Amino acid sequence: MILVKDAKDIILNSAYNFGVEEVPFLKSVGRILKENILADRDFPPFNRVSMDGICIDFNAFKNGQGDFKVEGIQAAGIEQMTLQNKENCIEVMTGAVLPNNANTVIRYEDVTLKNGIATININKINDCQNVHAKGKDRKVDDVLISENKIISAAEIGVLATVGKSTVKVAKQPKVMIVSTGDELVGVNEIPLKHQIRRSNVFTLVSLLERLKISSDTAHITDDKPILKQKIKGFLKDYDVLLFSGAVSKGKYDFLPEVFEELGIEKLFHKVAQRPGKPFFYGKTNECNIFGFPGNPISTFVNCLAYFYPWYYKSTGLETEEETAILGENVSFKPNLEFFLQVKLKSKFGHLVAFPVKGNGSGDLASLVNADAFIQLPNDKTEFKTGENYPIIRYR
Amino acid sequence: MILVKDAKDIILNSAYNFGVEEVPFLKSVGRILKENILADRDFPPFNRVSMDGICIDFNAFKNGQGDFKVEGIQAAGIEQMTLQNKENCIEVMTGAVLPNNANTVIRYEDVTLKNGIATININKINDCQNVHAKGKDRKVDDVLISENKIISAAEIGVLATVGKSTVKVAKQPKVMIVSTGDELVGVNEIPLKHQIRRSNVFTLVSLLERLKISSDTAHITDDKPILKQKIKGFLKDYDVLLFSGAVSKGKYDFLPEVFEELGIEKLFHKVAQRPGKPFFYGKTNECNIFGFPGNPISTFVNCLAYFYPWYYKSTGLETEEETAILGENVSFKPNLEFFLQVKLKSKFGHLVAFPVKGNGSGDLASLVNADAFIQLPNDKTEFKTGENYPIIRYR
Numbered sequence: 001m002i003l004v005k006d007a008k009d010i011i012l013n014s015a016y017n018f019g020v021e022e023v024p025f026l027k028s029v030g031r032i033l034k035e036n037i038l039a040d041r042d043f044p045p046f047n048r049v050s051m052d053g054i055c056i057d058f059n060a061f062k063n064g065q066g067d068f069k070v071e072g073i074q075a076a077g078i079e080q081m082t083l084q085n086k087e088n089c090i091e092v093m094t095g096a097v098l099p100n101n102a103n104t105v106i107r108y109e110d111v112t113l114k115n116g117i118a119t120i121n122i123n124k125i126n127d128c129q130n131v132h133a134k135g136k137d138r139k140v141d142d143v144l145i146s147e148n149k150i151i152s153a154a155e156i157g158v159l160a161t162v163g164k165s166t167v168k169v170a171k172q173p174k175v176m177i178v179s180t181g182d183e184l185v186g187v188n189e190i191p192l193k194h195q196i197r198r199s200n201v202f203t204l205v206s207l208l209e210r211l212k213i214s215s216d217t218a219h220i221t222d223d224k225p226i227l228k229q230k231i232k233g234f235l236k237d238y239d240v241l242l243f244s245g246a247v248s249k250g251k252y253d254f255l256p257e258v259f260e261e262l263g264i265e266k267l268f269h270k271v272a273q274r275p276g277k278p279f280f281y282g283k284t285n286e287c288n289i290f291g292f293p294g295n296p297i298s299t300f301v302n303c304l305a306y307f308y309p310w311y312y313k314s315t316g317l318e319t320e321e322e323t324a325i326l327g328e329n330v331s332f333k334p335n336l337e338f339f340l341q342v343k344l345k346s347k348f349g350h351l352v353a354f355p356v357k358g359n360g361s362g363d364l365a366s367l368v369n370a371d372a373f374i375q376l377p378n379d380k381t382e383f384k385t386g387e388n389y390p391i392i393r394y395r
Numbered sequence: 396m397i398l399v400k401d402a403k404d405i406i407l408n409s410a411y412n413f414g415v416e417e418v419p420f421l422k423s424v425g426r427i428l429k430e431n432i433l434a435d436r437d438f439p440p441f442n443r444v445s446m447d448g449i450c451i452d453f454n455a456f457k458n459g460q461g462d463f464k465v466e467g468i469q470a471a472g473i474e475q476m477t478l479q480n481k482e483n484c485i486e487v488m489t490g491a492v493l494p495n496n497a498n499t500v501i502r503y504e505d506v507t508l509k510n511g512i513a514t515i516n517i518n519k520i521n522d523c524q525n526v527h528a529k530g531k532d533r534k535v536d537d538v539l540i541s542e543n544k545i546i547s548a549a550e551i552g553v554l555a556t557v558g559k560s561t562v563k564v565a566k567q568p569k570v571m572i573v574s575t576g577d578e579l580v581g582v583n584e585i586p587l588k589h590q591i592r593r594s595n596v597f598t599l600v601s602l603l604e605r606l607k608i609s610s611d612t613a614h615i616t617d618d619k620p621i622l623k624q625k626i627k628g629f630l631k632d633y634d635v636l637l638f639s640g641a642v643s644k645g646k647y648d649f650l651p652e653v654f655e656e657l658g659i660e661k662l663f664h665k666v667a668q669r670p671g672k673p674f675f676y677g678k679t680n681e682c683n684i685f686g687f688p689g690n691p692i693s694t695f696v697n698c699l700a701y702f703y704p705w706y707y708k709s710t711g712l713e714t715e716e717e718t719a720i721l722g723e724n725v726s727f728k729p730n731l732e733f734f735l736q737v738k739l740k741s742k743f744g745h746l747v748a749f750p751v752k753g754n755g756s757g758d759l760a761s762l763v764n765a766d767a768f769i770q771l772p773n774d775k776t777e778f779k780t781g782e783n784y785p786i787i788r789y790r
Contacts, residue, residue: 029601080588152601203555370549394548
């Protein structure tokens with residue numbers, strides 16, 4: 001049995017670069033960017049009018065002029081005009097190019113327009129006001145988005161602005177999710193008294209969809225030759241196999257044996273944690289094998305605590321640890337790291353974690369009332385209100 | 396000009412119930428649940444073995460018996476067996492039904508099995524240990540998930556468990572996103588010197604996808620008759636219109652006039668905030684109209700600050716305010732509520748917000764370096780390190 005920290009290190013050391021693919025930019029949300037996005041021109045690309053109003057040569061105003069004959073209108077989307085006489089003005093619209101020979105914009109609110117003459121109603125004007133100077137935000141070839149970032153709506157706007165209609169992102173691993181257990185029936189079936197419905201595969205499918213990974217699923221009965229034959233095929237066809245169940249001490253927990261017979265290198269089996277202790281992790285040259293214990297909460301927490309970091313490392317994403325403050329005392333005697341379900345509350349900028357009472361690792365419904373797991377280390381047994389510990393959010 | 400708080404109240408008062416639809420459970424992630432999910436049976440549905448080992452009648456052990464003849468194996472997924480002789484045992488697997496006449500499970504680690512006899516190696520055993528009693532977690536007809544919750548991977552597992560292969564969720568509004576502005580060209584085009592590419596519509600599409608709303612988009616030139624004709628059609632066909640641009644004071648900012656001519660009731664135009672001040676909100680009997688200012692950050696923040704809460708209220712979702720602690724002093728003089736871009740850091744359970752320097756509402760790229768907006772009220776001008784304020788996250 002190894003420590004959570006060591007298990008995580010082993011898994012991170014097995015991270016694997018699946019390469020890069022190009023996708024339409026609108027389909028890239030949630031994916032990990034694998035190229036630097038550069039400014040294709042200065043931003044703004046021209047001296048940009050930032051208020052609706054009139055533009056003038058500031059010197060005219062400085063010299064005491066208050067009335068300006070209107071030469072025309074510079075709308076957004078129109079080629080740059082030229083102020084023919086520096087004692088005149090041009091009406092300008094937000095987003096327009098600032099006309100030649102003008103440098104200062106006075107907004108409509110501070111101007112009276114009558115009979116083709118604009119009269120400025122205020123005494124104080126700043127040279128170059130209400131003009132967003134060319135290149136002020138960014139210069140051509142500046143890095144606007146660095147690679148290895150998760151793409152969100154904010155990045156989508158930038159990609160559109162610089163004309164990146166397709167974008168390079170980390171390729172996703174091909175994942176097969178396998179459930180075992182003869183007691184399991186389909187979601188559409190009515191279970192007999194001794195049966196229950198499959199649920200872990202669907203939880204895993206959803207947890208992977210959060211990472212924009214689409215996965216395949218299979219159910220295999222607790223029959224060793226069949227397990228062996230099917231898994232042999234999966235090892236060839238997939239980058240990652242996620243198992244739920246059949247990794248513990250039971251007579252029909254064939255997976256560890258089957259893995260060994262198929263030449264899967266066991267990197268560890270059993271981690272000093274609750275829930276999720278009988279977790280198996282191994283690999284071949286081409287495939288990573290996560291054998292999660294079959295209890296619903298064990299599968300859930302181990303996917304978050306191990307598969308997620310492995311995926312982030314594999315795709316180059318750097319993540320930051322998040323911590324929360326315990327809202328209640330917790331006592332936990334076993335010499336195991338405790339992943340405790342908590343409800344998070346934001347209070348005055350503090351993130352407070354309230355333990356959610358569950359009935360152990362089989363009580364899937366208790367996850368519904370929580371938002372995250374708080375990770376309580378195995379070298380203590382008493383955890384006090386006000387102490388802070390790392391959390392893993394799942395919503 | 397109205398206050399942010401009042402603008403938000405007006406918008407929440409216009410929330411609209413779009414009804415309910417039924418979707419396959421695996422497609423329901425991110426949607427708002429519109430039915431209570433009940434336990435279809437007790438959970439566990441039978442006295443469930445929770446460790447691999449042997450089961451016995453506790454009285455035999457209590458009477459001093461240490462060796463138990465093995466009658467057979469109760470696997471998971473097999474009908475309940477019966478312990479024929481209460482001085483014998485049955486091997487049992489995690490997830491199996493506890494056999495009749497047995498009540499206590501001793502794990503393999505504490506037993507020696509030899510020649511069909513199981514010898515218990517420990518002195519202390521508790522009555523009924525390692526048995527997860529029928530109905531201990533939940534009773535039949537208990538509410539496992541209450542309606543009006545966002546469905547996540549945790550809820551997917553519960554839906555599968557109780558056989559909800561389809562589930563009732565809030566229907567999504569039909570949304571049209573319209574950009575205006577003759578300076579805008581497509582993402583695939585090379586803009587002329589006075590042009591820029593469309594980006595706000597795509598940002599809005601992505602922000603709506605976060606809510607699992609798929610939207611349509613259109614671009615209309617700054618031509619009043621064309622605007623009027625197109626919008627007239629949209630008002631019939633959509634529940635929500637989101638506009639970006641053409642709501643300010645410019646000569647070609649036709650939208651407020653067009654809205655009036657089309658009989659749209661103006662609920663407000665201009666909010667005391669920066670960025671995003673010239674925001675227009677109105678409605679007809681069938682349609683809600685959000686006119687966001689055309690600057691990229693104004694559109695972005697107003698979608699988060701107004702459309703999101705409107706959508707949550709419309710679908711019945713209750714949300715909680717999140718706050719963060721300022722990591723730097725901020726000075727902001729105008730009598731406006733300030734939506735300031737911040738980078739969030741988790742430190743010892745505190746959420747600290749560090750302002751991200753941008754160049755005003757046109758500098759879309761600055762959103763890339765931030766995670767959220769912190770909302771600084773308009774009745775103060777100096778905001779000190781350590782004070783906490785509400786935030787709106789966008790990643």
